Amino acid sequence: MSGRSLNISRFLTVRAAIVAVLLLVVAVLPLFVTGTDARYVLKVLTFVGINVLIVTGLALLFGYAGQVSLGHAAFYGLGAYASAYVTATLGMPWFVGLAAAIAVTALGGLALAVPSLRLRGHYLAMATLGFGEIMRIVFVEASSITGGPDGFSGIPLPSLGSFVFATPQSIYWLVWGVAALAIMISYNIVSGRPGRSMRALHGSELGAMASGVDLVGLKVRVFVISAVFAGVAGSLYAATVGFVSPSTFTFHFSVVLVAMAVLGGTRSLAGPAAAAILLTLVSFPDIVLPGLSRDILAVVQDWEVDIYALVIILVVLFLPEGIAGAGRRVLGLLRRGVVEPSGSDSGTGQRGDEA
């Protein structure tokens, strides 16, 4: 029996080691991007980090709490416009813009949480879809604040005090640093009591309520956190690109985000993050395959939406648990391999699937 706990602690150590290695890889990657197109490559990798940040929030909402949002692009946009308005129009420092983005998206999350208390499944999906569309129209029509269909330009780079994140490397580190922080916060949430409550809610709303889970508080909190992550991502995006327009924050982007969350799998943070990396890079195949001809590039870009759709269909058909589910199975097989030769307790490995 002590062998089993030993294996589990070894497993946790292995996991910590993997996380440390991944962090290191992400941190030092910019040092190895040195080609003539380094700036472009780093910008794309920064976009990847921004999407990882949003999808982490969606993983909490969708993957753990089981609440569908088809309007997450709206939070991303709210954060971007709030931050842009505060920094460019009002001339305030970037962290004030960030704070504004957090405040506005928290309110937005609250607004969307209220219908979610009464709606479930398809109806909740419809409500969030409506919210996203309403916000898109607001971005177009509130042209004195948002710049209307022409967009909002001249947004300053992110800065802290007198330090300006001017180089592509520094922006990359900022964005990935924030994304790592968000993942850490999320990990703390899901591995504690709120995480268990969220999983209970995912399983059965009635059951969770009967077990004494504070559904109202839980739903409101998870919606707000998820919205705030998207808002922070929006603030980073606006400052990185220097320009925002309503066409970035459409239903299409919300669907892409859901595709990432679905491919990533439920009850996992690593899966959705991996899916966000993979699917974001689909839009930039020339980063991945530098020699790719422009004709092929154009074809991939034309079929981008179809690729996303295909991914969702294939995942739902063959991999309903997403990348996370596949990862869990692999880990389960590995652990069985670790346990079986030495251990007498052959049942241990089977239970790994539930971890």
Added chain:
Amino acid sequence: MRAARRTLLALTLVIALAVVPLAGCSSTDGGESTDNGTDEAKEPYRIGAVLSMTGTYAGLGEPEKNALEMEVARINEDGGVNGHPIEIIYEDDATDADTAVAATSRLIDKEGVLAIIGATGTGGTMAMRGEINRAGIPQISPAGGTVITGDFDPLVFQTPWSNSLVVPYTLDYIAEQGISKIGIIADSGGFGADGLAVLEANLADAGLEAVATEAFNAGDTDMSAQLTKIQGAGAEAVVMWTAGKEASIIATNMKDLGMTIPLYGSHGNARVEFIEGAGAAAEGFRFAAGKILIPEAYGDTTEAYQVALDFIDRYSAEYGKAPDTFAGHAYDALHITVNAMSTLDEDFTAAELRDAIEATTGFVGIGGTFTYGADDHNGMTADDLVMYEVKDGTWVLAE
């Protein structure tokens, strides 16, 4: 066993998805692998083109790209510039400002272009400015908003007649028809919003009054509500300012509403798709634009006439239809850039190219005769304009 097989299947799927990005992650620092340049040919001069091949300006982007492709082929057949061939890298901005910015960023950071032609629309052109300034390369826009050169930037040039030329010309013409009250309908973004501002600034000078001012968004499919308001306000003419495909919907809506007051438009409507889209509703529509549509307007002894005829002949032979004004704007943008390059040393910098473009003097193009200056990056005059009318499904010169 079954579980294992399913795991295998799942793994294969994940790996298949993962393999594409992973394959290249290590080679991202591989840098530029330029096309297999033969030994004797020099490295091409790269120019980026951000054009709207899709979206509401697709009808403008297509002739622009046609003209660029045809002219680049001809320039390269003649030996290029200083022995360097010209290479144009095309990006489609989907008539979307945000995509235009991303495309510009890619052209600069990935392709290392020396100059950028674009964007097709005013909104896209303005949105690109941040990236253009960061890179310090010249931008030559084929879009017609006044703001492009009015909101002056030393790096940004423009080939069409801007709204500040076309609007007064059009308003004066309308006033000469004995009209005093007009209703305005403009699209809410880019070229339309820009035109509306210039219209409002010039109404008084022309002795006109706007009794109704209405807006619509790109992608709207029915403008009857706005037109009904204009009709109800007692307008004697409708002035429409947009370059989008919605123009033909407005003309059709007017006919359906039984409105008989004349419809005036802008140089953004000088496209065959408008006449095709609006059909009979296009009859009587008037707009000011350059002379390429009816080259006799240049005066048949002028150099401009010869340049235009040559372009029309070659374009018609290549694409089976006559070029419109937008093909002309792209032609002008390319030749102004290439002419400027040919005045410089082989290894010129972006700043030198900018200075050389600004020094363009008396270039006889399709849109007119260009002379840029330190505070004029439009280079056109109202003399380059003429008023057209749609009659029997084609353009004729209006009296």
